[in-house]
Amino acid sequence: MKWWNGVWVLLAAASIASAPAAPAKIMIYPAKKRGIVIVVIVVKSDAEWEMIMTREEFRVARRAGTELVFTGEYWNIHATGIYRCVCCGTDLFSSDAKFESGTGWPSFTAPIAKENIADRSDASLLMDRTEIRCARCDAHLGHVFDDGPKPTGLRYCMNSAALKFDPLK
Numbered sequence: 624m625k626w627w628n629g630v631w632v633l634l635a636a637a638s639i640a641s642a643p644a645a646p647a648k649i650m651i652y653p654a655k656k657r658g659i660v661i662v663v664i665v666v667k668s669d670a671e672w673e674m675i676m677t678r679e680e681f682r683v684a685r686r687a688g689t690e691l692v693f694t695g696e697y698w699n700i701h702a703t704g705i706y707r708c709v710c711c712g713t714d715l716f717s718s719d720a721k722f723e724s725g726t727g728w729p730s731f732t733a734p735i736a737k738e739n740i741a742d743r744s745d746a747s748l749l750m751d752r753t754e755i756r757c758a759r760c761d762a763h764l765g766h767v768f769d770d771g772p773k774p775t776g777l778r779y780c781m782n783s784a785a786l787k788f789d790p791l792k
């Protein structure tokens with residue numbers, strides 16, 4: 624074997640090693656379609672998010688902030704429609720599952736589909752809570768508690784700033 628054949632083998636191996644990995648995909652459940660769809664997860668830098676979000680949206684959704692009680696856009700909205708992720712547009716909650724919790728934050732008994740959200744334990748602020756995030760873009764949405772009404776007994780306590788309401792026309 625001539626020496627340059629060996630070089631080509633090395634170059635080929637290097638190009639395979641440095642090839643970008645295929646984007647990660649997840650299954651979500653759109654509100655208006657029947658069945659699961661496969662989507663690419665959304666990953667952006669903080670600078671990219673800041674360009675397309677308000678400061679409050681960024682603080683809540685990308686920095687796990689909490690909006691001031693009774694100040695959000697949606698706690699007192701009772702129209703029919705879909706609440707989407709403010710970052711990536713994933714369908715998260717339906718107005719069908721919204722209830723008046725009296726807390727000052729938009730509250731739901733269930734997400735549109737469990738595939739559309741991710742939960743993780745959150746021990747911050749000396750509390751043992753379960754944080755809810757968007758499954759597609761990892762946006763912080765709020766927390767879930769087990770003191771909700773029927774049928775689930777759950778209270779998804781969300782931040783308006785992490786949601787974008789799309790009223791059903």
Ligand SMILES: [Zn+2]
Binds near residue numbers: 710713758760762
């Ligand atoms: Zn999202």
